[in-house]
Amino acid sequence: FHKFLQLACVILCAVYFVHSSFFFKPIAVRPWGISMWHEVGRSGSTKIAPAYCKDPAAYDYHQGNMFSYLPTTCRPLPSQEAVATTDSHNGLFVATFVDEVMVWEGMGNECGAAARQACVDRAGNAVPVYEEVVGNNRCSCSLHEQFLVQNPEEQRIRLAYGYEVDLSYGKRTDLRRGGIISSANSIGSQNDLREQPSNDQTIFLAPNGETCEFGGKPEWKNADSVGGISGTLGELLNCAGVTLDSDPAKLVSGTPLASPHLRTMGFRLDLHLDIKHRFFSKTIVHVRAIAVPLTTVMRSTDVKLSAFPTTNGGAAARNVRRVHGVAVSMPVMTGEMFTFNWVHFLSGVVDIAVVMQ
DSSP states (O other), rough: HHHHHHHHHHHHHHHHHHHOOOEEEEEEEEEOOOOOEOTOOOOOOSSHHHGGGOGGGGGGGTTTTTTEEEEEEEEOOOOOHHHOOSSSSSEEEEEEEEEEEEEEEGGGGGGGGHHHHHHHOOOOOOOEEEETTTTTTEEEEEEEEEEESSSSOOOOEEEEEEEEEEEETTSSEEEEEESSOOOOOEEEEEEEEEEEEEEEEEEOTTTSSSSSSSSBBBBBHHHHHHTHHHHHHHHHHHHHOOOTSSGGGGSSSSSSSSOOHHHHOOEEEEEEEEEEOTSOOOOEEEEEEEEEEEOOEEEEEEEEHHHHHTOOOOEEEEEEEEEEEEEEEEEEEEEEEEEEEEHHHHHHHHHHHHOOO
16 A cells, blocks of 8 residues: 555656656747738728628717717728738738818819819718818818728738747847747757757637637648738637627726727737747647727828819829728737756755655
8 A cells, every 4th residue: 555655656746747847947938020911912802892881870979079980881992001000019900990081272263162062063972061261262172081991801911920038048049939930940049040840830719718710720830831821800800709890898897988889999909929838849829819999090191183173283182081990910929938947956856855755
């Protein structure tokens, strides 16, 4: 019986020895080469208008003195306007709602009743506002329109990441680099990095911890993902457990000051990368998409060649836009790698000796 207890104790100690990895010291990983870009020309924005385009008025909402959302139509944007780059962690901004004002300014005989009528005739779905400055011989025509962007969920995004660990505690003489930037990992000093086979695997996870698809599958080996992984915004939304028509109020406690649709309000979509590494095993990178219900806006003012409504010349018009959308970025990377450490080893030996007594 005593021998059985001794054997059981040895087995338990061995399990503790392996599971706790007490002879290794964890060192945090750091981002190295995070990038994200839009794959132009591969979106589905030319397809038939989706169901939400049939009733834009369903998205009407007044947000006090901040914003109003009164879309009257739904239309696609050119690729260079549908997605923009941001300074936040090399991220992307995908437009979902646009508030646009086109302003012409005329003078002299360009103004008058004919100009007023031309401004109205040119309005289409927009709201026309014609103004004249008495005594200044100047006038302006403003066309104000709000619309939903067609099929933003089908915009394609490519993700690439790398990570780095300095096992020399800041001396940069023992670096480990991995990720999907290259087909191999690197090991060595800053000035003498050597190639090492990569066994990294990227797995996309939903809020419930189950896998979700990005690029058509949930798991990507390094050999299949070198240079980046491509998928749609819709896939990332699915991984975050939301749609563009989700209510922001359901994502936070209390009552947020926001429209009832993420599509009109805009929001952040943060991708969290967590590196899981164990000695003598593969490195797993878990990617989780987190929807953060913060009103997300980009503003722009462009000057375009466009004649005043009553002229045929090459006058300029100002195009002022307030665009709401999804700000996608990879702001968070966590995880650790392990290196042998005598202090941790001796501490573990002492723990086992105490257990064995």
